[in-house]
Amino acid sequence: xxxxxxxxxxxxxxxxxxxxxxxxxxxxxxxxxxxxxxxxxxxxxxxxxxxxxxxxxxxxxxxxxxxxxxxxxxxxxxxxxxxxxxxxxxxxxxxxxxxxxxxxxxxxxxxxxxxxxxxxxxxxxxxxxxxxxxxxxxxxxxxxxxxxxxxxxxxxxxxxxxxxxxxxxxxxxxxxxxxxxxxxxxxxxxxxxxxxxxxxxxxxxxxxxxxxxxxxxxxxxxxxxxxxxxxxxxxxxxxxxxxxxxxxxxxxxxxxxxxxxxxxxxxxxxxxxxxxxxxxxxxxxxxxxxxxxxxxxxxxxxxxxxxxxxxxxxxxxxxxxxxxxxxxxxxxxxxxxxxxxxxxxxxxxxxxxxxxxxxxxxxxxxxxxxxxxxxxxxxxxxxxxxxxxxxxxxxxxxxxxxxxxxxxxxxxxxxxxxxxxxxxxxxxxxxxxxxxxxxxxxxxxxx
Numbered sequence: 001x002x003x004x005x006x007x008x009x010x011x012x013x014x015x016x017x018x019x020x021x022x023x024x025x026x027x028x029x030x031x032x033x034x035x036x037x038x039x040x041x042x043x044x045x046x047x048x049x050x051x052x053x054x055x056x057x058x059x060x061x062x063x064x065x066x067x068x069x070x071x072x073x074x075x076x077x078x079x080x081x082x083x084x085x086x087x088x089x090x091x092x093x094x095x096x097x098x099x100x101x102x103x104x105x106x107x108x109x110x111x112x113x114x115x116x117x118x119x120x121x122x123x124x125x126x127x128x129x130x131x132x133x134x135x136x137x138x139x140x141x142x143x144x145x146x147x148x149x150x151x152x153x154x155x156x157x158x159x160x161x162x163x164x165x166x167x168x169x170x171x172x173x174x175x176x177x178x179x180x181x182x183x184x185x186x187x188x189x190x191x192x193x194x195x196x197x198x199x200x201x202x203x204x205x206x207x208x209x210x211x212x213x214x215x216x217x218x219x220x221x222x223x224x225x226x227x228x229x230x231x232x233x234x235x236x237x238x239x240x241x242x243x244x245x246x247x248x249x250x251x252x253x254x255x256x257x258x259x260x261x262x263x264x265x266x267x268x269x270x271x272x273x274x275x276x277x278x279x280x281x282x283x284x285x286x287x288x289x290x291x292x293x294x295x296x297x298x299x300x301x302x303x304x305x306x307x308x309x310x311x312x313x314x315x316x317x318x319x320x321x322x323x324x325x326x327x328x329x330x331x332x333x334x335x336x337x338x339x340x341x342x343x344x345x346x347x348x349x350x351x352x353x354x355x356x357x358x359x360x361x362x363x364x365x366x367x368x369x370x371x372x373x374x375x376x377x378x379x380x381x382x383x384x385x386x387x388x389x390x391x392x393x394x395x396x397x398x399x400x401x402x403x404x405x406x407x408x409x410x411x412x413x414x415x416x417x418x419x420x421x422x423x424x425x426x427x428x429x430x431x432x433x434x435x436x437x438x439x440x441x442x443x444x445x446x447x
Contacts, residue, residue, distance in 0.1 A: 063127035064412045068158050071128060075154045078121035079267075085114035125150040131412055134368050136404045137397065138361070142292040143279035151271040156361070161369050165355075165362040166378060172272050173264035174355050178220040185215065185260045189252075197260075199252030208250050215259035230258040276354050294392050298356060303349035315340050360391040368401055 066074070088111035092104055129135040129146035135153060138144050155171070162168060169175050181188075186197045193211055195203070212230065216223040234248045248254060279295045309315065316338035323335035331341040366374040379385040391397065405417060
């Protein structure tokens with residue numbers, strides 16, 4: 001019988017490594033199975049009707065007492081959960097191509113957790129809209145949903161409601177006189193004043209005033225508003241969300257941060273677009289004179305009006321300007337004929353409806369907040385305009401708000417609703433401190 005050939009040291013080492021690799025692969029597979037089972041179990045707990053019912057009842061009861069500040073937090077967290085769900089789901093789909101089960105199990109758990117959180121917070125916003133008199137007024141109209149409406153209302157501070165709707169137009173990015181220059185201010189400021197956006201050298205008050213005044217003339221933002229924004233940057237740490245103990249000194253960096261900031265709220269503008277997009281999609285069903293289809297008919301009528309103006313050459317000058325600036329655009333064929341594209345006309349009609357919706361929200365909120373109608377628009381009081389489009393059934397809005405308030409109390413079993421003038425328990429922000437200093441200075445000057 002031939003003797004067994006002894007294995008060399010290299011062969012023994014290779015066999016041991018192979019055995020260890022097989023054991024590691026098996027352990028990894030077992031761990032993946034356990035992780036997948038844990039993810040499935042967690043999803044089953046979240047999907048349990050009994051568990052979901054308890055959570056939803058708790059959230060529903062608390063939503064009635066939610067103030068404006070809490071609504072903004074809920075809305076922000078819902079957006080974060082939605083983005084997390086979408087990212088995890090997309091990553092899970094791409095990871096199925098040759099990836100480990102561990103990664104897929106973890107991504108499934110993250111996606112399920114975010115999906116349930118998003119659903120819960122969506123129900124909170126829906127309950128808030130159903131228990132809010134102002135929201136109930138606008139939920140009567142076809143195309144307006146509770147979540148998009150709550151998202152838009154979350155940006156409007158009912159504790160300090162502006163006197164006119166023009167302030168809301170600017171905040172939601174609907175003021176055509178305001179431009180966002182952004183990063184282009186970097187080279188422009190360096191060329192005009194010799195101040196770099198990365199400079200940490202302190203600037204004098206005159207230098208800051210000159211740069212801000214120059215930027216105001218370009219962007220259309222009021223000079224005093226830019227000064228106030230600059231003071232907030234010096235006094236408030238936006239990353240840590242706290243007031244600075246020692247305010248910063250004015251430098252090229254702080255001034256550049258002020259003048260290059262977007263002069264409107266991007267999130268508010270997006271949510272307003274989604275709200276009006278719902279009105280546009282149901283516009284074709286808004287026939288007759290029913291109150292529910294009021295804003296849908298406004299959109300259709302305005303679009304028809306804009307088309308007629310375009311066909312009569314009203315926008316010929318605008319088309320010539322667009323053609324000169326971007327001659328290689330796909331829409332140049334329209335501009336050469338002195339007309340705007342169909343998409344441009346549609347967006348003009350949408351923007352007009354956005355302004356009307358914001359004006360009506362401001363009007364009803366002013367009645368609810370101050371129990372009186374708001375001042376007339378600037379165009380009527382100073383520019384000689386005569387036509388004002390009021391919210392539908394504005395004559396009975398007072399009684400509607402009273403009746404719906406009693407209905408909400410009875411439905412949710414509460415004795416009172418949060419008053420719009422009630423402030424939160426948080427301390428004063430840097431902006432409020434800045435406002436208080438202005439008031440004290442005015443009182444001293446008057447005294």
